[in-house]
Amino acid sequence: MNRNFSPSRQIFCLAALMAVVMGLVFVATSVGLSGFGLKTVISALWNWLTQAANESDLTRMIVFELRLPRVLLALVAGAGLALAGTGVQGVLMNPLVSPSVLGVSAGAAFGAALALVLGVDLLGAGRYLVVANAFVAASGAMLLAYALARLRRSSRETIILAGIAVGYIFSGLVSLLQYIARDEDLRSVVFWLMGSLWDARMETVILLTPIVLAGLAILLFLAWDLNALGAGEEMAHSLGVRTGRTRLLALLTATFLTASVVAFTGSINFVGLMAPHMARSLVGSDHRFVVPASALVGAGLLLAADTVARSLVWPVEMPVGVMTSLLGGPFFIYLLLWRKKDWLS
Amino acid sequence: MNLTAKDLDFAYNSRPVLERISLMLNPGRLTVLIGPNGSGKSTLLRCLDGVLKPRQGCLFLEDQELSRLTARELARRIGYVPQNASPLTSTTVSEIVLLGRRPHLRFRISDQDRDKVAESLDALGLTGYSGRFFDELSGGEKQKVILARALAQETKILLLDEPTSNLDLRHQLEVLDLLTSLKKTRRLSLAVSLHDLNLAARYADDLVLLHQGRIAVAGPPEQVLTPDSLARVYGVRALVKPSDKGRLHIDVQATLQPEPEVEG
Numbered sequence A: 001m002n003r004n005f006s007p008s009r010q011i012f013c014l015a016a017l018m019a020v021v022m023g024l025v026f027v028a029t030s031v032g033l034s035g036f037g038l039k040t041v042i043s044a045l046w047n048w049l050t051q052a053a054n055e056s057d058l059t060r061m062i063v064f065e066l067r068l069p070r071v072l073l074a075l076v077a078g079a080g081l082a083l084a085g086t087g088v089q090g091v092l093m094n095p096l097v098s099p100s101v102l103g104v105s106a107g108a109a110f111g112a113a114l115a116l117v118l119g120v121d122l123l124g125a126g127r128y129l130v131v132a133n134a135f136v137a138a139s140g141a142m143l144l145a146y147a148l149a150r151l152r153r154s155s156r157e158t159i160i161l162a163g164i165a166v167g168y169i170f171s172g173l174v175s176l177l178q179y180i181a182r183d184e185d186l187r188s189v190v191f192w193l194m195g196s197l198w199d200a201r202m203e204t205v206i207l208l209t210p211i212v213l214a215g216l217a218i219l220l221f222l223a224w225d226l227n228a229l230g231a232g233e234e235m236a237h238s239l240g241v242r243t244g245r246t247r248l249l250a251l252l253t254a255t256f257l258t259a260s261v262v263a264f265t266g267s268i269n270f271v272g273l274m275a276p277h278m279a280r281s282l283v284g285s286d287h288r289f290v291v292p293a294s295a296l297v298g299a300g301l302l303l304a305a306d307t308v309a310r311s312l313v314w315p316v317e318m319p320v321g322v323m324t325s326l327l328g329g330p331f332f333i334y335l336l337l338w339r340k341k342d343w344l345s
Numbered sequence B: 001m002n003l004t005a006k007d008l009d010f011a012y013n014s015r016p017v018l019e020r021i022s023l024m025l026n027p028g029r030l031t032v033l034i035g036p037n038g039s040g041k042s043t044l045l046r047c048l049d050g051v052l053k054p055r056q057g058c059l060f061l062e063d064q065e066l067s068r069l070t071a072r073e074l075a076r077r078i079g080y081v082p083q084n085a086s087p088l089t090s091t092t093v094s095e096i097v098l099l100g101r102r103p104h105l106r107f108r109i110s111d112q113d114r115d116k117v118a119e120s121l122d123a124l125g126l127t128g129y130s131g132r133f134f135d136e137l138s139g140g141e142k143q144k145v146i147l148a149r150a151l152a153q154e155t156k157i158l159l160l161d162e163p164t165s166n167l168d169l170r171h172q173l174e175v176l177d178l179l180t181s182l183k184k185t186r187r188l189s190l191a192v193s194l195h196d197l198n199l200a201a202r203y204a205d206d207l208v209l210l211h212q213g214r215i216a217v218a219g220p221p222e223q224v225l226t227p228d229s230l231a232r233v234y235g236v237r238a239l240v241k242p243s244d245k246g247r248l249h250i251d252v253q254a255t256l257q258p259e260p261e262v263e264g
Helices: A008-029 A038-049 A057-092 A104-118 A126-151 A156-180 A183-194 A202-221 A223-229 A233-238 A243-265 A271-283 A287-311 A320-338 B041-049 B071-077 B093-099 B111-123 B139-152 B169-185 B197-203 B227-234
Strands: B003-012 B015-025 B029-034 B056-061 B078-081 B157-161 B189-193 B206-211 B214-219 B236-242 B248-255
Touching: A008 A038, A008 A057, A008 A271, A008 A287, A038 A057, A057 A156, A057 A202, A057 A223, A057 A243, A057 A271, A057 A287, A104 A126, A104 A156, A104 A183, A104 A243, A126 A156, A126 A243, A156 A183, A156 A243, A183 A320, A202 A223, A202 A243, A202 A287, A223 A233, A223 A243, A223 A287, A223 B093, A233 A243, A233 B041, A233 B078, A271 A287, A271 A320, A287 A320, B003 B041, B015 B029, B015 B041, B015 B056, B015 B189, B015 B214, B029 B041, B029 B169, B029 B197, B041 B078, B041 B157, B041 B189, B071 B078, B078 B139, B093 B111, B093 B139, B111 B139, B139 B157, B139 B169, B169 B189, B169 B197, B197 B248, B206 B227, B214 B227, B227 B236
Parallel strands: B029 B189, B029 B206, B078 B157, B157 B189
Antiparallel strands: B003 B015, B003 B056, B206 B214, B236 B248
16 A cells, blocks of 8 residues: 555656766766866866866866856756746646746846847846846736736636737737847847857856755645645645645746746746656656656756757857757647647646 | 534625525535526535635534634535546546645655545545556546545545536445445535435435525425425426335426526
């Protein structure tokens, strides 16, 4: 009997995922233009840990200022996007939604474009102009969608539809800004829209890590509520879940996670859609395990995609956003055609 | 534990659905709600569970007002099985039954939770099913799993919205027999909505006949199920005769033309 609930299988899966992600980290840090292999990287790391500073400055710079921040940013950003997707899918009980469907990405794009094209500073953020704008507009888009849905009865369908509508409006505004932009501004908007990790800095990683950890903690706190919601809203209610509060908290968490990540990286779609599915197929439907598994899958997925994107067409780098979209589109079709039972209710 | 409703009014926006409903659910008794489609049976059950907030009137659990309890406290006292309660994600039987423990646990699953789940599965003869996927089960099995979930919740009051609607004859009897035995062994206060009047007559201790959001008649089956009340509420001509074992048998003969007029 106990066998059915024994979490050992799920814990094994989590450990295995962690091992895979660690492996990916080593591979990713040793792939790059400069041709430094795994050995150089490991010895650089080891020397750093043991304080034996006998590396050349070049090695240290490449490892600590270029590769490591990028790898770490991929991990944090991937985990953040995946957590956001898990929260939204869980609370809206729809496995085909992700924060980008709900207008967050379009909002972020609008904020960034506003900064890049018109130099409008929504927060007075100076150096972090684009980042702050993207964050404010992304959060604003999602909150607008939620408020619109609240005007009527805020069923899960109205939130999704309101999010799509808000997304269209912001996409239209982005197109308008692109149309009136000067050539060099247009280039930077287009580049932002593709989403990439090339501008990875340690400060970004340090800033995003606590945000992602907080998101993880909140979603774990909501795990049983999300499980109950999976059995239907009425059922959840009769199990003592305050569905309105749970929904708002999960949506806010997802919004701030996505907004924080894409503000730094630009639009990276589909990680939030794909990771929760992969996590569920590994650990089942209990959100106490789906949430951390999804974060690990997201981290690994984005790191793998970015590593491939920067080494596939040597020596040109592809933006990772292009890569995830190329992966995500077919994945979506796969869900639509072969995993019907996940979304036909 | 008993649940009392006093003068409940409920409306969806401005459309009144329930008016001046008063009733009491008692331990060890099965109350069956009957009435035509749209008469307010499901809405009443949802009000009793606290899912819907009545516009007027009060609900008492023993002598405590329902609205003063937290969501979790409420979920430990009142269980509710909605109609067609099908989970949206693919889950196993044991995971669904485990959800019934949600009002009792914080994060970890304790041994006690595991035992209660095993016990509930066992009570419904589902022990061998725990690892099966819910969406691969038959309608009767699904209904039993949902019931096991409600049992694992360990509430003293249990509300079920048409628990027999998708079941064949045998499974209908099985589910109602089971509820009857639970009501005795666990002293549950049960409220069940049913469409089949013969089943209602057979299993109910108390019957509540709803008509356009009001209680038309309430009481023991032989008081409620009369040719007169059936004609008035359902618009049918029916014979009601006691069969052997003292049960009532309702024999519907024809519809009355035209449909009954709206009262009041």
